[in-house]
Amino acid sequence: MSNTAKKVCIPKEKGIFRAIFLYVGQGDSTILVIPDKEKYRFVLVDCNHHPDVRGINLTKLMKDLCDNPLDLFINTHPHKDHLLGIKDIHKGVSVAKLWHSGHEPMGDHKGAYKELKEVMKDIGDENVQELRGTKEEKNLWDISYNCLAPADYVKDDIDNEDPDIHYRRIHEYCTVLRFTYGKEPKSILMTGDADYVAWKEHITEYHADRLPSQVLSAAHHGSRSFFMEKEGDDPYEDHIKKIAADHLVISAPSRSESDFDHPHKDAIKIYEKHIDKDCIINLGDNKECVIVDIDPDGNIDIYPDKELIEAYGFDEDGGSGGKGQKAAPIVSTKIDHKPMGGHNV
Numbered sequence: 543m544s545n546t547a548k549k550v551c552i553p554k555e556k557g558i559f560r561a562i563f564l565y566v567g568q569g570d571s572t573i574l575v576i577p578d579k580e581k582y583r584f585v586l587v588d589c590n591h592h593p594d595v596r597g598i599n600l601t602k603l604m605k606d607l608c609d610n611p612l613d614l615f616i617n618t619h620p621h622k623d624h625l626l627g628i629k630d631i632h633k634g635v636s637v638a639k640l641w642h643s644g645h646e647p648m649g650d651h652k653g654a655y656k657e658l659k660e661v662m663k664d665i666g667d668e669n670v671q672e673l674r675g676t677k678e679e680k681n682l683w684d685i686s687y688n689c690l691a692p693a694d695y696v697k698d699d700i701d702n703e704d705p706d707i708h709y710r711r712i713h714e715y716c717t718v719l720r721f722t723y724g725k726e727p728k729s730i731l732m733t734g735d736a737d738y739v740a741w742k743e744h745i746t747e748y749h750a751d752r753l754p755s756q757v758l759s760a761a762h763h764g765s766r767s768f769f770m771e772k773e774g775d776d777p778y779e780d781h782i783k784k785i786a787a788d789h790l791v792i793s794a795p796s797r798s799e800s801d802f803d804h805p806h807k808d809a810i811k812i813y814e815k816h817i818d819k820d821c822i823i824n825l826g827d828n829k830e831c832v833i834v835d836i837d838p839d840g841n842i843d844i845y846p847d848k849e850l851i852e853a854y855g856f857d858e859d860g861g862s863g864g865k866g867q868k869a870a871p872i873v874s875t876k877i878d879h880k881p882m883g884g885h886n887v
Contacts, residue, residue: 546853547606567592569623578683591627593856611636618734622654629657724840731755758787763794764805795826
């Protein structure tokens with residue numbers, strides 16, 4: 543039987559690579575729908591359970607989408623806003639394989655990390671991979687990907703630090719992945735919460751040829767940490783120049799709903815120097831998701847979606863959305879269907 547998850551997430555045409563940037567409140571989660579010959583594989587990059595700003599109920603959505611186990615879950619780093627709900631998702635659909643950064647967090651993120659460890663134990667070591675940055679391009683079914691971070695030497699360095707420094711440097715040790723598809727290749731760069739130190743010291747120069755991407759997920763929910771340590775510092779911009787993105791997707795609530803004032807105003811000003819402001823969207827401003835389609839020739843199409851929020855968004859009382867619940871208000875977005883044709887990197 544058809545449902546909203548399958549209707550929205552699964553392309554009608556064969557061979558489309560689809561990325562769905564989900565609104566999950568103060569957190570991050572993206573579904574990758576990857577062609578595999580005549581069928582599709584499902585990958586979930588990060589997850590978050592945030593009902594108080596009416597984010598998506600990921601467990602319900604994934605149960606509707608997946609007839610079989612979820613093919614792959616990728617955790618960019620084990621902070622709870624990128625990991626909450628993974629145990630429930632695993633119980634609901636079963637995770638087949640899992641990739642993670644290898645960082646062990648401390649403090650109030652231990653609970654979410656414990657759930658990740660339980661899932662890893664349940665699926666077995668043979669189905670778990672600890673990611674490392676490499677120059678090698680690899681295949682993931684019919685698309686290719688580059689893992690740009692973290693590097694082994696960063697892990698060795700951070701693991702030997704005292705606990706307080708280890709805790710603070712998790713964003714320096716965050717997974718960064720670029721997914722590419724099409725005869726005239728188009729790329730989506732997933733940055734997790736990777737901070738300017740990671741980019742300046744470990745990523746930009748080493749991976750310069752692997753950075754150009756049409757679509758960029760804003761690091762750390764639009765935080766200034768992508769460009770600087772603290773407000774007022776001279777920003778680092780070499781990375782955003784080399785990425786040369788056409789579109790930016792920010793995963794955060796509206797600034798008034800964010801506990802951290804995300805996306806930061808000074809960060810947005812820097813992004814707008816490099817990306818047309820009409821092509822910058824914060825998912826929480828209009829309570830919507832953003833879909834990116836790349837076809838086998840490399841044509842790319844980017845457009846908003848409200849149906850997933852309406853069907854799976856938590857209502858104001860923390861319950862699951864859908865029929866009979868309060869849906870997010872319909873507000874038009876600025877990026878309504880922007881086909882980019884054969885535009886090259």
